[in-house]
Amino acid sequence: MVQIVLIGFMGAGKTAIGKQLAQKLRIPFLDTDQLIEEELDLTIPEIFENHGETFFRRKEAEILKKIQMQAQDGIISTGGGIVLNQDSQEVLQDFAHVVFLNVRFETLIERIQKDTENTRPLFLNHSAKAFQKLFTDRLPLYEKNGTIIVENEKKTIEEIANEILLKVGV
Numbered sequence: 252m253v254q255i256v257l258i259g260f261m262g263a264g265k266t267a268i269g270k271q272l273a274q275k276l277r278i279p280f281l282d283t284d285q286l287i288e289e290e291l292d293l294t295i296p297e298i299f300e301n302h303g304e305t306f307f308r309r310k311e312a313e314i315l316k317k318i319q320m321q322a323q324d325g326i327i328s329t330g331g332g333i334v335l336n337q338d339s340q341e342v343l344q345d346f347a348h349v350v351f352l353n354v355r356f357e358t359l360i361e362r363i364q365k366d367t368e369n370t371r372p373l374f375l376n377h378s379a380k381a382f383q384k385l386f387t388d389r390l391p392l393y394e395k396n397g398t399i400i401v402e403n404e405k406k407t408i409e410e411i412a413n414e415i416l417l418k419v420g421v
């Protein structure tokens with residue numbers, strides 16, 4: 252069984268790289284944000300607005316646990332804040348492969364601004380300074396919970412996917 256979890260800040264490339272990995276390995280691609288939206292029949296901004304961030308973090312932990320218990324092949328892309336919840340961290344620690352996609356803050360901001368299809372409530376409701384602090388505060392959590400670190404800067408999606416496969420050894 253192959254399960255590879257991708258973690259990292261918003262805009263780190265988890266979805267694009269996750270889809271590429273899934274295609275290469277011919278295994279399912281799972282996205283925790285998407286699964287939560289489907290389960291609740293609400294968009295991420297609606298969930299934040301109607302139920303709050305803590306509720307969303309609990310849902311993330313539940314979904315991640317469910318995926319792990321199913322023990323089926325899959326590439327699992329997570330929301331950038333999944334590492335904030337203690338339960339999610341415990342589940343992450345039970346996965347053999349957790350890839351932290353590391354990207355500089357300046358690059359992330361550029362990508363988030365360009366990605367108009369994906370509305371990120373935390374980007375919209377934080378000042379530039381507070382958003383940067385969010386990033387700085389989370390960095391050690393990504394480092395702690397990742398079993399592998401891959402830099403996603405000035406490389407193609409294909410190159411990164413190959414690098415991950417080499418490091419994971421599948």
Ligand code: S3P
Pocket residue numbers: 259260261262265284295329330331332333370371372373
């Ligand atoms: C969040 C990241 C988002 C989404 C939600 C909260 C975060 O996912 O889960 O808006 O706290 O970093 P992406 O990392 O896919 O943008």
